[in-house]
Amino acid sequence: MQVASTPKRPPAPAPAAARSKHPSDRAGVDLCAAIPGLRAVLKWRPLQFWLMWANLVCFAVFINAGLFGSPVGSHNIMIVFVWILWWFLLIALLVPFLSRFWCTMCPLPAFGEWLQRLRLIGVWPGSGPAKHRTRSLGLSRAWPRALQNIWLQNGGFLGLAVCSALLVTRPIVSTVVLGGMIVLALGLALVYRQRAFCMYLCPVSGFLGLYSMTSTVAVRVKDRALCRGHKEKECLLGCAAGYGCPWFQYVGSMERNNYCGMCFECFKTCPHDNVTLYLRPFCSETGIKGVDEAFKAFIMVALALVYSVTLLGPWGVVKDWANASESGHWGGFALYALAVVGLCLVLFPALHLGAVALGRRLGGGPAVRLKAAFVGFAYTWVPLGLLAWIAFSVPLLMVNGAYILSALSDPMGRGADFFGTATVAWHPILPEWVPLLQAPLLLVGLFYALSKSLQVSRQLFGPPARAVPAVLPVWGLATAVTAVFMFFFAG
Amino acid sequence: MTGAAADVEPAPGGGRHTLFAALGVAAGVALGAALGLVAFDQTEPPRDRHIVVRARQYAYDPPVIRVNRGDRLFLKLVALDVMHGFFLEGHDLDVEIAPQQSTFKVRHPSRPDDWTEQEEVVVIADTPGKFRFRCSHTCGSLHPFMSGELIVEPNRVLHAGLGACGGLFVGSVAVARRRSRSASR
Numbered sequence: 001m002q003v004a005s006t007p008k009r010p011p012a013p014a015p016a017a018a019r020s021k022h023p024s025d026r027a028g029v030d031l032c033a034a035i036p037g038l039r040a041v042l043k044w045r046p047l048q049f050w051l052m053w054a055n056l057v058c059f060a061v062f063i064n065a066g067l068f069g070s071p072v073g074s075h076n077i078m079i080v081f082v083w084i085l086w087w088f089l090l091i092a093l094l095v096p097f098l099s100r101f102w103c104t105m106c107p108l109p110a111f112g113e114w115l116q117r118l119r120l121i122g123v124w125p126g127s128g129p130a131k132h133r134t135r136s137l138g139l140s141r142a143w144p145r146a147l148q149n150i151w152l153q154n155g156g157f158l159g160l161a162v163c164s165a166l167l168v169t170r171p172i173v174s175t176v177v178l179g180g181m182i183v184l185a186l187g188l189a190l191v192y193r194q195r196a197f198c199m200y201l202c203p204v205s206g207f208l209g210l211y212s213m214t215s216t217v218a219v220r221v222k223d224r225a226l227c228r229g230h231k232e233k234e235c236l237l238g239c240a241a242g243y244g245c246p247w248f249q250y251v252g253s254m255e256r257n258n259y260c261g262m263c264f265e266c267f268k269t270c271p272h273d274n275v276t277l278y279l280r281p282f283c284s285e286t287g288i289k290g291v292d293e294a295f296k297a298f299i300m301v302a303l304a305l306v307y308s309v310t311l312l313g314p315w316g317v318v319k320d321w322a323n324a325s326e327s328g329h330w331g332g333f334a335l336y337a338l339a340v341v342g343l344c345l346v347l348f349p350a351l352h353l354g355a356v357a358l359g360r361r362l363g364g365g366p367a368v369r370l371k372a373a374f375v376g377f378a379y380t381w382v383p384l385g386l387l388a389w390i391a392f393s394v395p396l397l398m399v400n401g402a403y404i405l406s407a408l409s410d411p412m413g414r415g416a417d418f419f420g421t422a423t424v425a426w427h428p429i430l431p432e433w434v435p436l437l438q439a440p441l442l443l444v445g446l447f448y449a450l451s452k453s454l455q456v457s458r459q460l461f462g463p464p465a466r467a468v469p470a471v472l473p474v475w476g477l478a479t480a481v482t483a484v485f486m487f488f489f490a491g
Numbered sequence: 492m493t494g495a496a497a498d499v500e501p502a503p504g505g506g507r508h509t510l511f512a513a514l515g516v517a518a519g520v521a522l523g524a525a526l527g528l529v530a531f532d533q534t535e536p537p538r539d540r541h542i543v544v545r546a547r548q549y550a551y552d553p554p555v556i557r558v559n560r561g562d563r564l565f566l567k568l569v570a571l572d573v574m575h576g577f578f579l580e581g582h583d584l585d586v587e588i589a590p591q592q593s594t595f596k597v598r599h600p601s602r603p604d605d606w607t608e609q610e611e612v613v614v615i616a617d618t619p620g621k622f623r624f625r626c627s628h629t630c631g632s633l634h635p636f637m638s639g640e641l642i643v644e645p646n647r648v649l650h651a652g653l654g655a656c657g658g659l660f661v662g663s664v665a666v667a668r669r670r671s672r673s674a675s676r
Contacts, residue, residue: 073634073635170632311636312636314554314623314638316549316550316551316552316554326632399635427600428578431580431581435649439648443652443659446659447516450663464667464670471667472664475664479660483656490648490652491646
């Protein structure tokens with residue numbers, strides 16, 4: 001382990017108030033200024049290592065349980081902790097309130113990153129002409145340009161979702177998938193630069209990026225003008241204090257959370273302490289950029305519907321089809337897979353396209369390109385999708401949360417009782433209240449979907465006289481989709 | 492499109508308009524929910540229903556039991572393959588059903604150790620709403636997701652929820668159109 005020495009800092013810049021500001025600069029409360037010690041913590045080099053290490057230790061326990069523990073999911077910590085506790089914390093708390101903080105501590109890319117850097121904590125400094133840069137083990141190739149998008153993440157997540165009945169109930173399947181992701185991340189780290197796996201392949205990263213747009217925190221610079229005038233760009237290229245952004249982002253112009261993995265390297269490398277953590281209102285970002293991101297939004301909403309039917313629903317035939325490895329209904333599984341993929345990639349996007357095209361006509365906006373409207377209005381499904389996923393996850397915790405206590409004492413499901421809670425009987429926590437929680441969550445999602453899509457419409461179509469009619473069909477579709485969720489959850 | 496929230500100019504009128512908009516939307520939601528409640532509050536008179544529920548990996552047949560408030564349900568429970576449970580939310584009822592048996596073990600989770608052997612269990616559907624029944628005896632890989640639904644009409648959460656969705660839509664349209672008109676003036 002090596003810890004880099006703190007480099008000599010350049011003189012402090014002129015007061016921020018004296019410089020011009022970008023609109024996103026005034027987007028919230030500077031938490032580093034408001035919370036004493038926060039900046040020091042975020043600049044502390046070992047922070048990420050220890051967070052990853054703690055998760056890696058837990059992960060090793062899960063993998064061990066997955067390989068050698070009980071094959072019954074509800075008695076195995078791999079299933080109980082990953083797909084009940086972690087999932088709920090991730091979707092209901094971490095993403096909405098802490099953006100991609102999970103990526104700060106995710107154990108999946110740990111080995112790859114440590115090997116790339118040949119360090120656990122410190123910086124591997126460069127030498128010669130590129131003395132400000134840091135070094136990296138491996139081929140350090142650039143990720144193929146054609147794949148610099150999130151289509152692979154979309155495909156990977158959809159593929160896993162089709163097999164979700166297996167994934168979330170069989171410890172061995174979860175072990176193979178998550179272990180495989182560690183191996184893949186390690187291999188890619190030796191071939192491609194920095195966090196290529198996280199940026200372009202990790203199925204979790206795709207939806208974390210999309211939904212982190214809603215988050216109440218964001219890493220941003222305090223003063224963009226300062227960054228523009230600062231030529232060294234340590235945040236991109238690295239320096240003795242830290243690495244250049246492993247996520248290939250330039251924080252000086254960053255407007256969205258999507259691809260900020262919250263590694264806080266830019267806090268360490270910025271010689272002016274110009275990077276900070278902002279607290280801001282929910283759903284502050286509304287800009288979807290690209291068809292790949294739009295499809296991620298469709299896929300996530302559609303999958304929330306699918307899971308609500310397959311996992312929470314009462315229909316045995318759907319469960320049989322989704323669970324073909326046990327039921328043997330492979331024909332049904334093919335039909336199920338086709339229906340899921342069709343809903344995510346064809347039906348839902350087609351409905352969205354129809355609503356957008358109608359809205360474009362109502363808004364009298366041939367000047368607005370259909371593709372721009374299609375992509376822009378896709379944001380409608382971000383808050384709605386997130387709240388639908390939270391609503392979906394509520395019963396996972398309230399109904400199956402009792403398994404957490406027993407799995408804690410008996411992680412392998414083999415009869416241990418470390419904390420005296422192994423024999424705690426399954427008992428749901430106020431399950432009859434679940435629809436009463438889910439319905440308001442859906443309404444909150446719909447509220448943000450409507451208000452933010454109007455904001456998008458005003459950005460696309462301009463004056464309210466055009467923007468309001470243009471958004472109405474999308475509003476209608478969002479309301480209809482919410483009603484369908486309401487029916488599944490409460491009806 | 493920059494995507495920054497701050498790029499959108501505030502509506503003319505500032506905070507007062509925002510307050511009116513919020514009130515308008517909230518009124519729409521409340522009105523919609525109330526309409527949903529009132530419109531679907533009628534149900535048929537209570538009656539007795541005799542229902543056989545067959546449990547198998549990982550579903551119940553019938554998957555959904557739809558009744559009216561006040562109905563008395565006489566449930567016979569049968570397990571077709573392995574041991575299953577029947578935990579009915581909100582009714583303090585848990586049943587253990589052994590395969591190919593005409594009787595089953597019943598307990599009330601509020602008195603967890605008090606099991607009785609019964610041929611039939613009676614449920615009074617006195618609370619409207621949606622109540623899932625779940626398998627409470629580990630029965631296989633998809634056991635945590637084995638559930639069915641008892642819908643006691645009027646299902647007020649659903650009706651109010653759907654009404655609120657509609658109210659939110661209508662309220663938002665009304666507020667947006669009003670803002671649009673005031674902006675064009």
